[in-house]
Amino acid sequence: MPTRSPNPGSRRAFVQGVAGAAAAAPLVRSAPVVRPNILWLTTEDIGAHLHACGDNYSITPSLDRLAARGCLYNNAWSNAPVCAPARTTIISGVECPRRPRRPHLRQTKRVMSFLDNLENNLTSLESAEQSQEDAQRQRRVRQEELAHARAAAPYADELKNSAFTGELLKQAARIGFTMRTKVHLAWLGATLRLEAKEHRLELRPTPAGIMTVYLRGSEEIRQESLDLKSNPEELVRNWLAGAVV
Numbered sequence: 001m002p003t004r005s006p007n008p009g010s011r012r013a014f015v016q017g018v019a020g021a022a023a024a025a026p027l028v029r030s031a032p033v034v035r036p037n038i039l040w041l042t043t044e045d046i047g048a049h050l051h052a053c054g055d056n057y058s059i060t061p062s063l064d065r066l067a068a069r070g071c072l073y074n075n076a077w078s079n080a081p082v083c084a085p086a087r088t089t090i091i092s093g094v095e096c097p098r099r100p101r102r103p104h105l106r107q108t109k110r111v112m113s114f115l116d117n118l119e120n121n122l123t124s125l126e127s128a129e130q131s132q133e134d135a136q137r138q139r140r141v142r143q144e145e146l147a148h149a150r151a152a153a154p155y156a157d158e159l160k161n162s163a164f165t166g167e168l169l170k171q172a173a174r175i176g177f178t179m180r181t182k183v184h185l186a187w188l189g190a191t192l193r194l195e196a197k198e199h200r201l202e203l204r205p206t207p208a209g210i211m212t213v214y215l216r217g218s219e220e221i222r223q224e225s226l227d228l229k230s231n232p233e234e235l236v237r238n239w240l241a242g243a244v245v
Helices: 011-027 061-069 083-092 114-161 163-178 232-244
Strands: 184-188 191-196 199-206 209-216 219-225
Touching: 114 163, 114 199, 114 209, 163 184, 163 191, 163 232, 191 232, 199 232, 209 232
Parallel strands: none
Antiparallel strands: 184 191, 191 199, 199 209, 209 219
16 A cells, blocks of 8 residues: 655645654764853951951951952942842843842831932931031040049149048038038039038139139039148039028
């Protein structure tokens, strides 16, 4: 019985052609594809704390050798505020806000745009600069306070060890008793405070000498220089006279 040749346009002819091509495919070798050999190393939460970046405290010999053979980017910006999307933008080359998924698995709010991210980074830099200015200001204040205390130290020692102070304490207790007024005595650092009702008398050592400060509550009334050779009884009587009235 004669065989019927398949119609070139039939389904059987198409299947036979595909099968023949598949059988002959292994005999045809494609040219080898040369792929780059890339090793991607990433670290987190270290900032620029590397010896290669100028940090003399860090000991990072392996990373230093890699840096010596490569490039250092000293002025770079992150595309995302958290680690996972930041790494993804590096390996994919796609800006974080353009990816369809959320930048972070814990993020529920809208994705920040590039300008929003840039503004936040600039705000952080301004806050860091403000913090540095505040720290420098506090450091200057502490230095001024230390210089003030050192300059006033001789007068503070003189106030605590003088016969005037011992007699002043005795007269305050005696005169207060006779005037039926309780006088509270206390050392506040180098300052001697006498308190009767809402009136206070403070002897404050300063770089210019010892000052007598009169106060009513927290309000300063007046102050005057104190001579340790003067009469302590007179000082107490004049002060208590104003406190009792």
